[in-house]
Amino acid sequence: VGANKPSDDVLFSIKPGEHFDYSYPIPSWHASGTHWYHPHRHHATTHQAHGGAFGAIIVDDLPGDLPLACAGMAEKLLNINVLNVSMWHTIGILSMDDLSKGADGVNSELAMVNGQPWSEINIKEGVWYRFRIVFASNIRALRLSPFSWNGAQCQLRLIAKDGIYINDAPREVSKILLASGNRADVLVGCKCTKGRKCSATFASNLNLPEWMLADNPKSLGADASWKRTFLGPVFSVKIQRPWFKSKTGTRLPFLPRLKLKNWPPCYLASLTQVPQNKVVNHTLEFKYNHSDNSLWGKYATGGPQGMFTSLIGGSFSLIWDNSTPIRFLHEDQPASGTIKMGTVQQWTLLSPGPLYHPFHQHVQPFQIANVHVDTALTDAWLTLAPAWTPYIKETLATVSEWYKEGDWHDTLMTAAVGLLANNTALNIAIRFIPLLGPTNIVMHCHWLQHEDQGMMLYLNSTGTESEAIKFAEGITGCSNDWRQRSR
Numbered sequence: 001v002g003a004n005k006p007s008d009d010v011l012f013s014i015k016p017g018e019h020f021d022y023s024y025p026i027p028s029w030h031a032s033g034t035h036w037y038h039p040h041r042h043h044a045t046t047h048q049a050h051g052g053a054f055g056a057i058i059v060d061d062l063p064g065d066l067p068l069a070c071a072g073m074a075e076k077l078l079n080i081n082v083l084n085v086s087m088w089h090t091i092g093i094l095s096m097d098d099l100s101k102g103a104d105g106v107n108s109e110l111a112m113v114n115g116q117p118w119s120e121i122n123i124k125e126g127v128w129y130r131f132r133i134v135f136a137s138n139i140r141a142l143r144l145s146p147f148s149w150n151g152a153q154c155q156l157r158l159i160a161k162d163g164i165y166i167n168d169a170p171r172e173v174s175k176i177l178l179a180s181g182n183r184a185d186v187l188v189g190c191k192c193t194k195g196r197k198c199s200a201t202f203a204s205n206l207n208l209p210e211w212m213l214a215d216n217p218k219s220l221g222a223d224a225s226w227k228r229t230f231l232g233p234v235f236s237v238k239i240q241r242p243w244f245k246s247k248t249g250t251r252l253p254f255l256p257r258l259k260l261k262n263w264p265p266c267y268l269a270s271l272t273q274v275p276q277n278k279v280v281n282h283t284l285e286f287k288y289n290h291s292d293n294s295l296w297g298k299y300a301t302g303g304p305q306g307m308f309t310s311l312i313g314g315s316f317s318l319i320w321d322n323s324t325p326i327r328f329l330h331e332d333q334p335a336s337g338t339i340k341m342g343t344v345q346q347w348t349l350l351s352p353g354p355l356y357h358p359f360h361q362h363v364q365p366f367q368i369a370n371v372h373v374d375t376a377l378t379d380a381w382l383t384l385a386p387a388w389t390p391y392i393k394e395t396l397a398t399v400s401e402w403y404k405e406g407d408w409h410d411t412l413m414t415a416a417v418g419l420l421a422n423n424t425a426l427n428i429a430i431r432f433i434p435l436l437g438p439t440n441i442v443m444h445c446h447w448l449q450h451e452d453q454g455m456m457l458y459l460n461s462t463g464t465e466s467e468a469i470k471f472a473e474g475i476t477g478c479s480n481d482w483r484q485r486s487r
Contacts, residue, residue, distance in 0.1 A: 001026075003363050003439045010040035010362065010442055011331045011458070031265055032061040033163030034132045034183045036079075042331055042456070046091045046448040050138035052081060052115065058132065059163070065261050069253065070159075073187070075130045076121055077114070080178075082137040082230045084109040091138070091449055111204075111234040118235070125241040126250025128189045130159075135178040139447040140230040141358075141413070142204045143398070144176040151194030152239055158401075159258060160185035164268060164365060164408040169258035176202075177402045179358035181411035181446040188237070189252040196241040203233045228447070266469070269478035271367050271431040272406050274344050279431065282339075285319040285350040286357040286445060286455060316445070316455035327454035328444075339441070341434040341463030342471035348429050349412070357455070358413045360446040363439065365410040366432040371403055403428075411446050433475075435468045437461035 001008045006023045014020050038054035039045065056077055065071075085108050113119035123129055135142060146154040157170035162183050170187055178184060192198035206229055241250060264270070317325035320336045339345060346369060349359050412428065434441070444456030472478070 001363065002436050003441065008362060010042075011440065013041050013331065026059065029265055030059055031164060031263075031268060032059045032065060033160060033165070034058055034134065034185055035163045036134045036136065036183060038136060042328070043452045046138050046452050047088065049136055049448055050081070050083065050088055050091065052083075052112070054081070054134070054136040055079060056132065056134050062261075067256055067259060069256055070128075070130070070187075070258065073128055073130045075132060076123075076188075078119070078121075078131060078133045078235065079114050080133060080135045080137075080142070080234060081112045082109065082140040082142075083112055084138065084140075087138065087449075091452075109230070111230060111232065113235045118233075121235060121237045123188070123190060123237050123239055125191050125239050126189070126252055128157075128187050128252060128255065131184075131186045131188050133176070133178070133184045133186065135180060135182050135184075137180045137230070139228055139449055140180065141228050142176065142178040142234065143206065143229055144178070144202050144204055144234060145174060146190075146200040146202050146237070148198060148200040150198045151192055152190055152198040152200040152237075153193055154188060154190040154200050154237070155252060157187040157189075157255060158184065159187060161407060162365060162410045165258065165260060165263070166404075166408075167270075167406050168404070170255045171401070171404075173398075173401045175398045175402070177398060177413075179411060179413045179446060180448065181358060181360050182409075187255065190237060190239045191250055191252065192239055192241055196243075197239065199236055199238045201233050201236045204230045206231065264478050266472040266475065266478035267364070267433070267435050268367075268408060269433075269472060269475040270406055271344055271433070271475065272369055274431070274475070276346075279344045279346040280339070282321055282345065282347045283319075283350060284347055284359070284443070285322075286359075287317045287319050287325045289315045289317070289325070316450045316453045318443075318445075318455055318457050320457060320459075326457045328456040328458075329454055335440060335460040336457040338460045338462055339434055341437050341461050341465070342468035344431055344433055346429055346431045357450065358411050358446040360411040360444055361432075362410075362442040363436055364432060364434070364441075365408045366412075366430040368403060368405055368407045368409065368412070368428065369431040370429040371399075371405060433468065433472050434461045434463075435472060436465060437463065437468075 001024055003009055005012055006021065008024070012020075035057040036054060037057055038049040041048065056079055058077075061071070110117050146152070146156075148154075156173050156176065158173045158176075159165060159169035159171070160183075173186075176184055176186055190198075190200060315327055317327040318336075319325050323336075326336050347366075351357050409430075412430070438461055440458045440460055442456065442458040444451040447455075
């Protein structure tokens with residue numbers, strides 16, 4: 001989707017009492033997938049989207065796109081938000097908005113699914129369902145996995161992330177990893193081992209001892225700014241076996257490899273094999289500078305409030321190509337650089353220090369070109385902090401399942417949901433071809449309060465779409481018929 005008015009121009013705002021009609025032309029050749037929308041008023045994005053102003057946009061699959069095993073699958077749409085009431089109130093103060101003033105002193109935090117604080121989803125035993133998940137929290141990540149006390153056994157198969165099918169779908173995963181802004185299409189199938197009815201709770205957890213999660217200065221708990229993972233139940237599935245099925249449970253149908261028709265379109269052609277001397281290299285660093293101010297003691301005094309000490313007590317910025325830190329404070333600020341359409345861009349995402357950040361890019365997605373784990377540093381951490389061993393080993397396993405070279409994203413955790421919280425342990429390089437434009441390409445941290453406080457910039461793209469598309473079609477491995485599709 002283009003970033004020029006009247007489409008996805010987030011540098012344009014609608015003032016109180018005004019109205020504006022947005023228009024989003026979806027090309028007939030656009031890939032199907034699960035997408036979403038939310039308001040993007042700078043300095044108030046957190047308050048609005050965190051408060052529930054978001055929803056899903058689904059581009060349907062065309063007939064014949066999916067194999068028969070998946071084409072008629074029942075779907076469940078889950079719009080998930082983790083609402084921290086105390087943080088919402090504090091963010092409202094910082095954005096000069098009194099809509100949440102009634103929440104002062106309320107410290108609750110809860111996961112909401114489709115606007116409800118607890119959601120139960122009814123499914124049949126032995127049937128695969130397509131869960132379309134949109135996650136729109138402010139500053140929380142999810143590590144979802146099912147567990148049961150009454151004999152439910154569930155399997156997860158990942159088929160798409162951020163609205164784009166993965167190359168090895170359906171991919172078996174043990175957890176669903178989501179940063180704020182991520183979407184995931186996951187096939188879920190369950191059976192009961194102790195009767196005809198059972199249930200499973202999908203909860204987010206870290207696999208750490210309880211003493212490490214406690215809210216006290218000696219723990220790595222609520223005040224640990226690197227963690228950001230919501231802990232607790234999110235939704236449940238209630239499983240029912242049909243009366244005519246056997247007592248031993250119903251086996252889930254075999255899922256074949258997902259071979260898509262006319263896939264990939266050339267704007268999603270794999271760039272992982274493009275030689276290094278054919279790419280344009282850039283770096284993008286997430287920067288946090290600490291400095292006390294008058295709000296520190298009043299609104300960030302530990303406990304649940306401790307999660308926003310960094311917001312109130314410092315400044316957030318981005319560094320493009322080792323330049324001076326750029327703090328985006330006004331929507332009329334100039335572009336921070338220029339990139340050429342019809343080139344293979346390779347960016348290295350850097351997130352040094354104790355904080356980690358989900359990187360989000362507007363206009364078009366990017367492909368993971370490289371995921372490198374520094375095993376020597378990881379082993380050193382395991383030696384120095386043996387209590388972390390279960391967490392680190394599980395994280396390494398789930399990261400290797402969820403993030404693979406060749407996957408496409410538009411939102412990506414720079415330290416893979418907190419793996420050691422430092423890119424000296426995990427380095428990620430991304431690639432993409434700028435196709436739309438000339439336009440501005442906005443990028444920012446998708447911890448929304450970081451974006452509101454300045455961790456955002458935009459680049460100008462130059463060139464022509466026709467030349468860029470011709471360049472993309474020259475990349476081997478994409479469908480020659482990708483622009484012949486019609487909706």
